[in-house]
Amino acid sequence: xxxxxxxxxxxxxxxxxxxxxxxxxxxxxxxxxxxxxxxxxxxxxxxxxxxxxxxxxxxxxxxxxxxxxxxxxxxxxxxxxxxxxxxxxxxxxxxxxxxxxxxxxxxxxxxxxxxxxxxxxxxxxxxxxxxxxxxxxxxxxxxxxxxxxxxxxxxxxxxxxxxxxxxxxxxxxxxxxxxxxxxxxxxxxxxxxxxxxx
Numbered sequence: 001x002x003x004x005x006x007x008x009x010x011x012x013x014x015x016x017x018x019x020x021x022x023x024x025x026x027x028x029x030x031x032x033x034x035x036x037x038x039x040x041x042x043x044x045x046x047x048x049x050x051x052x053x054x055x056x057x058x059x060x061x062x063x064x065x066x067x068x069x070x071x072x073x074x075x076x077x078x079x080x081x082x083x084x085x086x087x088x089x090x091x092x093x094x095x096x097x098x099x100x101x102x103x104x105x106x107x108x109x110x111x112x113x114x115x116x117x118x119x120x121x122x123x124x125x126x127x128x129x130x131x132x133x134x135x136x137x138x139x140x141x142x143x144x145x146x147x148x149x150x151x152x153x154x155x156x157x158x159x160x161x162x163x164x165x166x167x168x169x170x171x172x173x174x175x176x177x178x179x180x181x182x183x184x185x186x187x188x189x190x191x192x193x194x195x196x197x198x
Contacts, residue, residue: 043136078177099133
């Protein structure tokens with residue numbers, strides 16, 4: 001029995017198919033299972049460094065299969081999430097969830113007299129259904145829900161669980177919640193709750 005040696009075209013086709021499969025598997029892993037997300041800027045300082053850390057993003061953290069009546073999990077207070085930028089959809093932002101649907105949040109809780117957002121002090125807002133309220137850990141230097149209002153849950157790209165790169169070194173620091181839930185939202189003054197986003 002004689003075997004014919006595979007030609008160059010067959011070998012090229014095999015390499016091309018294997019390469020496409022590897023890239024497809026990497027794409028699925030990166031888009032659906034886990035990916036690294038660079039974060040730079042002052043808004044999440046000191047949780048994330050302004051020089052540019054990389055974090056582990058889990059895109060399917062809030063997804064559940066639609067079997068046996070299971071519904072998708074929703075972001076919780078204290079979660080770090082990556083969302084599509086409300087001011088520029090070409091960018092993503094990493095912020096902390098401080099309010100979920102139904103919560104009453106104070107739009108600007110800081111009391112600095114020099115705050116650029118002093119117009120919002122003492123004003124409250126109820127987070128609408130299907131939305132979350134996100135802010136940066138560095139309240140004095142963050143563009144977040146205090147500027148553009150509640151964020152639709154559909155714009156959440158995933159949950160951040162770990163910092164994996166810090167100041168040029170590999171890192172594996174868990175990034176859990178740094179806030180405690182103290183119970184139901186306090187009752188705001190009458191007439192101060194706005195029914196719709198700003």
